[in-house]
Amino acid sequence: MPSRRHELLARLIPRLRRSSELDSVEAERARLEHHHTLPGQGPQRGLPTSLVPFFHRRFTVVREELAGPGGSGFPAYVVTPRGRSPRRTLVHLHGGGFVSPIDPFHVRWATRLATRLGARVVLPDYPLAPEHTWRDSHRALVDLTARWVADSPDGVVLSGDSAGGGLALAVALTLRDEGVSPSHLLLIAPWVDLGESTPETEAAARTDPWLTITKLRAYAAWWAGSEADLERPEVSPALADLSGLPPALMFFGTRDLLHPGGRLLTRRAREAGWALTSVEEPGLIHVYPILPIVPEARRAFGQTLEFLR
Template identity: 30%
Template sequence: MSQAAAGATVDDEKSLLEKAVRLFVDATPPVGAPIEDWRTGFEALAANFEIAADAEIEEIEADGVPGRLVRAPGADRDQVIIHFHSGGYVQGSSLSYRNFAYRLSQVTGQTVVVPDYRLAPENPYPAAVEDAKTVYGWALRTWSHDRIVISGDSAGGGLAVATLLAIRDSGLPKPAAAFAISPLLDLAGESPSMQECAESDALIDRNMVVEMGKVYIGDIDPHEHPYCSPLWGEHHDLPPLLLLASNSEVLRDDSVRLADSVRAAGGSAELSLPEGMVHIWTLFPFLPQAAKSLDVIGGFVKSHAGS
């Protein structure tokens, strides 16, 4: 954990959390605004996060899917995390995730690959899942399956879990483990926390989930398409999972419901539900809880995919 995170007071943490919410709100246009406004806002938000001088960053092409490979000093070249970025399937990029990928590489000691999967509305469902599966097939030619971890946050977290289902259903060897941060797993927006946390979540509500989801999936029923809404799929034969969500965000119970279903199917699913965090808080390098949660992720990854 960073020294700043360890030494932060309660007032400091509150002030920093308010800063994160403010940055998020300022970057987020109203539902229905042009997609370019969403994309520009998100990139401007991420531009606040400094890229470390010692970061090793390489543009890659994974069988036609572009992205970036990021390593912190000392990271293992023989182990990789494939991380799918957030953005509601319409925004976000490997460029905006360089800072996060570097911190993830630091805490796990692994190489991180952030794919630029195709975005809606130009490339609607199932384009993102197709790209994610392509990237995994590409990774299997360089890394052993038991040295690959799949992860994502928000919509990228949903994509990560959808990719696990697609890998299993295709008969490919499964990765060593997977984790997801504030994952968007139900585009029908039916988790109880949609109502229970409506007042405590400053950023997301059911209308945003459903309406932005329609940009990605159109008029299809998410209940019938687990590769876009993985809570509605079968959850047997998945690798060990770690699911993180704020206890006060509307997406909280997407993680709770998935964890319950994975366990009922005989699998392993750990839950981490820190109090009072903003959605995908780990994106913000100045939040003490971001460092704490990344430490949890680091321990999980090392226990399942360590050297």
Template identity: 30%
Template sequence: MRRDGTPTGAPASYAWELPPIRSSTLAPPPELAARRASMGSLPRPTHPGVDIDDARYGDVPCVVCTPPRPRGTVLYLHGGGYRLGSAALFTAFAARLAAATGARVVAADYRLAPEHPFPAAPHDAARVYERLLSECDVPPVVLGDSAGGGLGAALVVACARSGMAVPSGLVLLSAWLDLRCAAGSYRSRAATDQLFSHEAARQAADQYLQGHPADDPLASPLLGDLRAFPPTLLCASTDEVLLDDSVAFAAALARAGVATSASYVPGVPHAWPSVFLDLPASAQALDVVARFARPLLAKEPTAV
């Protein structure tokens, strides 16, 4: 029995206000296909005390990392510009996240562009979230890095529009929050960001949006109504091209009256906590995330 009196596992009665799924107008360009192939597949990592399994939530494939006596759930949305990556490739980070927070971590394998353009990724995130919400006492904390951070914020926008309970908290790591790709840090940090660039951002945005307006808050949550957002933690590198996205989003959240914490770290790469796991700064960031998330994983649910 959930705390709202609804039986655990009962189907939700909400209708998501999301645009309809569209067919792709683009095939993966050869360079994107080559990048995907170069990533290959990794042996499933292990982490002491964390069980790692495959599951489907809302018919979306997921990797589930469960620590002993889990307390709450984190929905993790991986990065990759909406066109690269998978839950499997980020399993090692998800397992460390589970160990650090003490929560079950569900990493969603949402569909990628250009084969599946906007809004396929928000639909998949919503389906996983709705299923988790139906079986959890407390709404999950949502964590995303890079494009996954933008997707996590877009999920909160969708929850607010649809009357769905918002997440207990939101964690955004090097988040891509404005697909108009006009922030000044694309230029001011071009020489120090070795993983992302203005050109890469524009290509990825075009392949994801395929003509859909970039100023839609479900694509660029920086432009949305943020008043319903839960407590939010943002972490970004001062050397990355997406720095201004995080700075602007933190300011917008504060103006909307949302409890907001921000950490800006010099000398680290884009999305360092989830991509460069063995950096001391990554362990430090994971500790910041865990201290933020743990109290939220036990609070009473909050409905929009």
């Protein structure tokens, strides 16, 4: 049974995030495009300003510029604990439906995990939809991860939450095809089936207090760029050949619109012989492992450390 703290956040987060169904595709696109132009929200915004003092005390932060097609380059932040020279790297791809930037929840969780692992953390700030599609960042993310695989003697953990989880799996598939592999994959409530090939998605939408199916359909179309690209492995990696991937751990709750995709990935991994450990938690909401204060997140963090060690 979900904890009281989890249930409190399940009611609070949709209000804070102003969760609602789509008014219209045109209005949502205009809202997001305007939001991306606001001070502190564009591709040059840097890490969340609320974390700057925290970082200066405990970490060094180096900003790298990654090249993308057609001038769509973007930064990645390499965060290293002060006084350490890590041999291991955590590359984390943030969630947000491909339309929202990295936020303090992502950064705090990733740096906490990296610190416990004795690793540096690399946080790519990839270009967002609707202005951009997967084509504007995929190659650069593959090359970035491959470079850190080569430069990390103790391996690279490639992780992602929500949209970033699907992106991490898509990057891992391309790396596999090119003969490169991170040591582990960590997928937190990943969005891995943007084309909704799972008929259970409609029913799941009725119990999710946070995500809405009308918005996710719009975001999926923008990120894919075309209907023909919705089933590409770079967009819907659950539909790809999953053999030959590194060991992986996945978390998702059943009060999550994306959980049918998690179940689909679990089934297809088993068929492909991929070593995916899938943790399905009844009644828990989207990305519960990175939520603050809830005991379910603490349990997931312990499971993660055990898996990665």
